[in-house]
Amino acid sequence: MTVTLxxxxxxxxxxxxTPEPACLVIFGASGDLTARKLMPALYNLALQHLLPxxxxxxxxxxxxxxxxxxxxxxxxxxAEYSRTRPINEEVWATFARxxxxxxxxxxxxxxxxxxxxxxxxxxxxxxxxxLFYLATxxxxxxxxxxxxxxxxxxxxxxxxxxxxxxxxGYDLQSAMQLTSVVQEVFREDxxxxxxxxxxxxxxxxxxxxxxxxxxxxxIWTRQYxxxxxxxxxxxxxxxxxAGYYDSVGAMRDIVQNHLLQxxxxxxxxxxxxxxxxxxxxxxxxxxxxxxQIAPDDVGSLTVRGQYGPGFIEGERVVGYREEHxxxxxxxxxxxxxxKCFIDNWRWEGTPFYIRTGKRLPKRSTEIAIRFRVAPxxxxxxxxxxxxxxxxxxxxxxxxxxxxxxxxxxxxxQGLRIRSVNMDFGYGESFMVDAPDSYETxxxxxxxxxxxxxxxxxxxEQQWAFVDPILAGWHAGLQKLASYAAxxxxxxxxxxxxxxxxxxxxxx
Amino acid sequence: MIDEAFWGAQATSIDALERELxxxxxAAVAHARERGQTLAxxxxxxxxxxxxxxxxxxxxxxxxxxxxxxxxxxxxxxxxDRDRDGVVASVQLHCHVPQSDGAKxxxxxxxxxxxxxxxxxxxxxxxxxxxxxxxxxxxxxTGTPPSDARHLDDLVTLADRFIIDSADFAxxxxxxxxxxxxxxxxxxxxxxxxxxxxxxxxxxxxxFDVPAWRPFLDGIGGIRVGFAVDxxxxxxxPSQALLLLGWLASxxxxxxxxxxxxxxxxxxxFRMSRGDGAPIMVRLRPRFExxxxxxxxxxxxxxxxxxxxxxxxxxxxxxxxxHATATAIIGGVVRSERVMPLPALGIRELLGxxxxxxxxxxxxxxxxxxxxxxx
Numbered sequence: 059m060t061v062t063l064x065x066x067x068x069x070x071x072x073x074x075x076t077p078e079p080a081c082l083v084i085f086g087a088s089g090d091l092t093a094r095k096l097m098p099a100l101y102n103l104a105l106q107h108l109l110p111x112x113x114x115x116x117x118x119x120x121x122x123x124x125x126x127x128x129x130x131x132x133x134x135x136x137a138e139y140s141r142t143r144p145i146n147e148e149v150w151a152t153f154a155r156x157x158x159x160x161x162x163x164x165x166x167x168x169x170x171x172x173x174x175x176x177x178x179x180x181x182x183x184x185x186x187x188x189l190f191y192l193a194t195x196x197x198x199x200x201x202x203x204x205x206x207x208x209x210x211x212x213x214x215x216x217x218x219x220x221x222x223x224x225x226x227g228y229d230l231q232s233a234m235q236l237t238s239v240v241q242e243v244f245r246e247d248x249x250x251x252x253x254x255x256x257x258x259x260x261x262x263x264x265x266x267x268x269x270x271x272x273x274x275x276x277i278w279t280r281q282y283x284x285x286x287x288x289x290x291x292x293x294x295x296x297x298x299x300a301g302y303y304d305s306v307g308a309m310r311d312i313v314q315n316h317l318l319q320x321x322x323x324x325x326x327x328x329x330x331x332x333x334x335x336x337x338x339x340x341x342x343x344x345x346x347x348x349x350q351i352a353p354d355d356v357g358s359l360t361v362r363g364q365y366g367p368g369f370i371e372g373e374r375v376v377g378y379r380e381e382h383x384x385x386x387x388x389x390x391x392x393x394x395x396x397k398c399f400i401d402n403w404r405w406e407g408t409p410f411y412i413r414t415g416k417r418l419p420k421r422s423t424e425i426a427i428r429f430r431v432a433p434x435x436x437x438x439x440x441x442x443x444x445x446x447x448x449x450x451x452x453x454x455x456x457x458x459x460x461x462x463x464x465x466x467x468x469x470x471q472g473l474r475i476r477s478v479n480m481d482f483g484y485g486e487s488f489m490v491d492a493p494d495s496y497e498t499x500x501x502x503x504x505x506x507x508x509x510x511x512x513x514x515x516x517x518e519q520q521w522a523f524v525d526p527i528l529a530g531w532h533a534g535l536q537k538l539a540s541y542a543a544x545x546x547x548x549x550x551x552x553x554x555x556x557x558x559x560x561x562x563x564x565x
Numbered sequence: 566m567i568d569e570a571f572w573g574a575q576a577t578s579i580d581a582l583e584r585e586l587x588x589x590x591x592a593a594v595a596h597a598r599e600r601g602q603t604l605a606x607x608x609x610x611x612x613x614x615x616x617x618x619x620x621x622x623x624x625x626x627x628x629x630x631x632x633x634x635x636x637x638x639x640x641x642x643x644x645x646d647r648d649r650d651g652v653v654a655s656v657q658l659h660c661h662v663p664q665s666d667g668a669k670x671x672x673x674x675x676x677x678x679x680x681x682x683x684x685x686x687x688x689x690x691x692x693x694x695x696x697x698x699x700x701x702x703x704x705x706x707t708g709t710p711p712s713d714a715r716h717l718d719d720l721v722t723l724a725d726r727f728i729i730d731s732a733d734f735a736x737x738x739x740x741x742x743x744x745x746x747x748x749x750x751x752x753x754x755x756x757x758x759x760x761x762x763x764x765x766x767x768x769x770x771x772x773f774d775v776p777a778w779r780p781f782l783d784g785i786g787g788i789r790v791g792f793a794v795d796x797x798x799x800x801x802x803p804s805q806a807l808l809l810l811g812w813l814a815s816x817x818x819x820x821x822x823x824x825x826x827x828x829x830x831x832x833x834x835f836r837m838s839r840g841d842g843a844p845i846m847v848r849l850r851p852r853f854e855x856x857x858x859x860x861x862x863x864x865x866x867x868x869x870x871x872x873x874x875x876x877x878x879x880x881x882x883x884x885x886x887x888h889a890t891a892t893a894i895i896g897g898v899v900r901s902e903r904v905m906p907l908p909a910l911g912i913r914e915l916l917g918x919x920x921x922x923x924x925x926x927x928x929x930x931x932x933x934x935x936x937x938x939x940x
Binding site: 079 | 769771772777778813816883891893901902903926927
């Protein structure tokens, strides 16, 4: 690290910290992710004055294209996908001046990229600071990382960092292989593995709820918690992603990364500090304590489903196997339900039920902490008929918020008790647009804060949990169940939780 | 006469007023339920607005109503009416629960307390029972706060935050030091005029995040700040420009050399000195700018040297009133030029911003102190 003088004008809580001057190199610049997520996020950061005064974006992809054509493409993409609209042409015009494009169809062309980088760097005074963003399909990760190393794309001074998109590997072995290639060029603390769920405001709020308040943590244990349910429901099908999705399925697409991260945040011990090392140390401890589901147990602890035809919001939709680009006999799962245990002092014996699916009735991601019922019943059975166990629900999307149910006396003569809901809505309480998760994550990567990114050992633990389940499925130890689109998943999932005398929430 | 259509029905006592509010809340909840909505009585703060003219009270009430969705509150508008000497001191209370048409209905309560006659001693006793317990109290003083006044002191003592707008002060250079003294009540003071400067401070600070330009910050030799005046140029309100200068001086350790001196056309021209003793020429220039409110900063130019290099950092509001151009000129060559959004902020945005920050702003206080040293 080079030592730079402090900027005394930065002091004060109103001024957000902007990153140091830097060049951002996007590989896969002609792709969907760049158009839908990255450029709209960068443009919105520019609008909010959050980009450094000296900043350049260099797009790179195989396609030959002039920088002007690239800028025009991005302009149209931002106009379509930005969360703030219409596009502010004045701001875009000067922001676009800092955008360049270099085609990298072959190995030699990376030398052109190096020259453009060196020239841009000198022009804007970026001091060699570089952020490489891999927004390509995963097959291109390794060749690009090797090229960054072989062609000396890292700056001679300043910092270099790399952002790797999901999926990070296909299983434990390929993830470790990818890491070993990455580490030929980058140190682990220079690697930022994106799990965009972690950039969501409400996901960060899980940590705030748990560790900035004193009333929740004492009851956040097996003594008080009956079980936990984590749900990530989508009403969408696979849209245009058939080719990719059919080769991975819901387990690799959602459970391995997003749901296990949510589970880790709910289950982790309090970190000593809110920094990348402490937070990720605690998360990886939980992941390590997650009880393995061996191939032989997949019959009793897992459910895999695939949607058939049905109705979503009144519209008829086709089944998975009829989707364009999906094999008519595809065995890929679009629904997963698991019953997991965390084998540690805090959670011994407390089940964590997690489920995700496509073509469920509505889009909803939430975490529900179900507490035990009151130990001794002092009210008559008739009076307490309407009472349920307390439940704390953290809604992640949409309609972000937190609610707590508890029993209250119905205001009539005599005693009747009913469950009521105490509800906190993010929208109503703050009335500001939450930043998009990509804005948060790009800014964090530019600042070098890795707290919201996944570390190598986390990714490996996640695969280590998922691999044996996939192996059991592959060995035919759990049949693929089917469910109609627009329902809450296969019957087997209801049975999975009903065996324990519990039921899924209706999100 | 009080416009009951705007301020709600009159109540005879504080008890009656609370009963009426409870009734109105129930009615609003029932009404919302009929439309299939749930209505939250989310209260985040008590907002006490003090004004001595009904137009100001109304304007404030409207701003608060606009903000209710972001910062649901109980708003207590105090309307002080001193005109009638000899009138027996009286308190008149009105309340209502405004209905929002928005998609997300939130209850907020508005109370008007009109105090007449010799009310200085009794005004706090009206406010105290009206405050919702356990919620912070924000006091928004419209107009110029009087110096050494009982009612001001009493209300400030109740408040956690004291909100003023130094743009409204007739003589900002005299009133601001008075305000600074209120800090003895351990109340956090915020100035909406300071909030207007946040974007300017951000853009200035960003120049010096660039390591290569950072050394120029220690070599500033000249500052020019432009601020807007009315077409006739009679009323000069330099308080915003002065605050910006106070901020730079306090952050960079500049010292006053000579007192503020008027220069041509209502501007100010004077010298300060850097920590290393080198002089800094400061010029605050009023100019007519279409679309800006009198007093708003319209541009800043910072001249600096480092070794043999010279640099100029310029931020200028664009004629469209919504943008600013930030330019860095190093050795006579433009090295960076960005157009950034710089929307003119209304009372609503400014107040919303203030309500979001729940503590005093140390940077403002030292900027104010630096300014007082000049006066």
